[in-house]
Amino acid sequence: MRISVTQDxxxxxxxLVFIVFFALLGIAPASRAVWIAEVVPVLFVFLLxxxxxxxxxxxxxxxxLMAFWIFWHTIGAHFTFSEVPFGFVSDLFGFERNHFDRVGHFSVGFYAYAMCELLLRRKLTGPIIAxxxxxxxxxxxxxAYExxxxxxxxxxxxEAGLAVLGSQGDIWDAQKDMLADTLGALFSLALFWIMGRRWGSRP
Incomplete structure (x- = not known):
């Protein structure tokens, strides 16, 4: 029997793909304590x-868009964010730290797309306030997450506490993470208003 992906x-x-993905990356993580701490928000969002x-x-x-963060964060939970094999990106751009977590924070901003869609489709407010x-x-x-x-x-x-904090020695890590979240939100909101008239309604 062939199963195909449709809009519906x-x-x-x-x-279903995430459940399998989550189960596989739950096997022998780098740190079980870090894995537990990191998957709690993932499971909360998924179940919600x-x-x-x-x-x-x-x-x-x-x-x-929301799934991107769920999958990305699950990978970070398995390896711990600072130890994810992401060196090729660091080498490509000459970064001094592993920026896998920064991409994760940027993708948190993608949830702004869903929030804007919810507010407008439920007619809870106008487009500017939404x-x-x-x-x-x-x-x-x-x-709140920081x-x-x-x-x-x-x-x-x-070590578990430091791994979850993930600052990698950067004293401005929390501020940069919040900036990444904000930039991700601006990106997704721009995407919504460029294509949202066509894609903002389901599906």
Whole structure:
């Protein structure tokens, strides 16, 4: 039996691929303590989207954008973000640190697309407020996540705490992470308003 991906079953197929992907990367992670800490937000978001699917179905574009972060963060959880084999990118651009986590933060901003879509399709507000709210939503999530990382690093201590914090010796790491989240939100909102008239409605 041949199973094909269609517009209607795209979210389901994406979720099935993620379940297999998650299970495989849950085998022998670099640090089980770090893996547990990092997959908690991934599972929370995945289960939230799965449980609310019948209440509100986002467009396939929104699901694809949100899935990018879920998959990316799962990879980071397996290796720990600073140790993901990402050296070829660092070498290509001459970076002094592993920026795998920065890409992850940028992709957090992709959720602004889904938030804007939700607000407009539910007719909860107008386009300007929806756009600004979606941007500020991501910025608040970014700040909250940095606070949680700091709290965990202090509470856990040791190598696991440092791995979750992931600063790699950069004293401005938290600020740069929040900037990456914000830039990702601006990118996804621009994408929404360039193509959202056509893709913003489901699917």
């Amino acid at each position: 079953n795209f979210p389901l197929m994406l979720s 989207l799965a449980c609310t699917y019948k209440v509100f179905r986002f467009s396939n574009v929104a699901y694809g 756009t600004l709210f979606s941007l500020f939503f991501i910025m608040s999530i970014a700040a 606070i949680i990382e700091w709290w965990y690093a202090v509470a856990e201590g040791g």
